[in-house]
Amino acid sequence: MNESKPKRESAIIVKNRPLTNGPRTYIVFGVMRGGTTMVAGVMRALGLFLGNNVDENNQEFTEFNSSDLDQKRKIITANNEAHEVWGWKDPNAADYVDRVWPELRNPHFICVFRDSVANGQGLNRWHPFGQIQAMQESLLRQQKNLNLLALRNVPSILISYEKAERHKGLFLEEFSSLLGIAPDHSKFNFEGFMQASSYKRIEDFRL
Template sequence: MNKLNIRNPGIIFEPSERATGQSDSPTVVVFGVPRGGTTMVAGVVQRVGVDLGPDLPVNLEDPAFNSKPVSEIIATIKARNNTTSPWGWKFPRAAAYIEKVQQHLINPHYIIVWRDILANSSRLVRRGENPIDSLNHAHKIQKENIDVIGKLNGPCLLVSYEKSVLDPIGLYQQVSEFLGVETPLDESELLEFTRPGSYKN
């Protein structure tokens, strides 16, 4: 039976069947919607000691997992499994391919970021898109994320971007607990990073 653990700012969803390798360090995948807070959450993941890739751009998206062929992503996963621990990546649209690669992940942990649908669609409206079409587009992506959660082979932490902004320390602690790692003592840099406007969300 699936299990739920509800806390602020997120919900932990435990699948009925988990992948092998649960005693190993986690492999972390952060996804959600474009401009939906995944960079902020990925920055928190990075700050609890997870390697999200080399020479990352400001949005913390590793090019090796960004719109690459599935075969290339699998090859990268196999290589990283042998060299880095704990490790992971952030790509907002990872739901599009995660089912095809999840079997290659060791002790996978998934963090899915949610943002208010109106706030998320407003960027398209500002570009001149029809408001209803923009809302439908944002809803479609979030529905795809909902659909994939029940098919994943590891625990999922469902995070509210809005609640995380209000309680970044709570997010910090929950991510640490979810991944089974220690929360670093210095929180000042975290608070600066999670301040809206200091990162690209």
Template sequence: MESKASASREIESPCDVLRPSTSNAERTLCVLGLGGGGTSMVAGCLRLAGVSMGERLNEANNEDQEFHDLIQCRPLLDGAGNLLPERLEQFRAFIEYRNERHPVWGWKHPETLRILPQVLDRLRNPHLLYIFRDVHAVAQRNHKRLGLDHPLSLRASLGHLTAMVNAIEQLSAPTLLISYERCLRHPEKFLRLLSSFCGLELTQKDCQDLASFVRPDRVSGEIDAQARARDRAYYKPESD
């Protein structure tokens, strides 16, 4: 019989597969979460593992700058919360271009949930990665960086979490749920689970090497000097 201690260790896994990944090698990886909630860490791990996370990448937060520019362009939505027709076409063109160039690619941006249901049908084999972090830690970050007071930041974070839960319930694509805090406690296990769900080919040595990127207080998503040496080995941007 399994002991209570071993059962507890199993419960503390950094990831849960809510809907299993597919056998199709081609896929699109969407990293979803709050700003300051760990998305840069997940995107950085994917980047280091060789996934194209953007051709014009912001190394401070591992965001695709082209996607960022599209989603920050205003007006974005109509009064009913739907993408304006011209914006919808821009996102579809963005997706089609990436599909043509990369069999596996992805992106992360805190505002992705605003448009994801409307473009999901254009994504090739979408796999959704939701990362959750202590809400107060996110509020502290936004208080210091953006000047928001704590109650306002907490309320905004809770609203975003509600949107994430709604998406988890409504979108039927393969889904991985990730705990930021447990990733920090078990980085190698997180990388093994991430590799399996995303169809990557990370060896045990790869997971050991990349584990240094999964650490607290990285300040930003920038890849540090130790990981950057591996970045040259793992991440190979495609030439024109």
């Protein structure tokens, strides 16, 4: 496992250096209520294509929400043909990514982690099934994600949501460098968009 040594304030751990040129596909996943929306929104603000008909509340590719694996395969194939670089965001992508693996072109994982207490509280607000049970759900999901990261030896960016939100400037600098795209602060309020709060629309932060 080829990992870089992060700075103390860094939100990122890297497994295998990501490509910054040529065809590649980004899969953004993590846990529900765990910060994947913020990360995907930053990627879209940087200019990356994360699907048609994106839900502006959660940054998810609505056509990809189908549980039909053949439909997912068709969407992946179509986007491989239409876009040299593209991706999608789905917190639960680890449930099915192995089953669409042959269709993926140069897959890159972007996995977002969150403190299990905060994540459990968030899960329980939306799906009230008990505080401890919600924490268990969060930890089980994160372990499943780690298993995927360990088994698939592809370029991967592991992100701490808490550190990214706390050290926004450093996160944006490091993350955009790993993606190979320089942020244009004159056109988008990245730090405002990254501020912890309810869901936000990309268009509201364009300058």
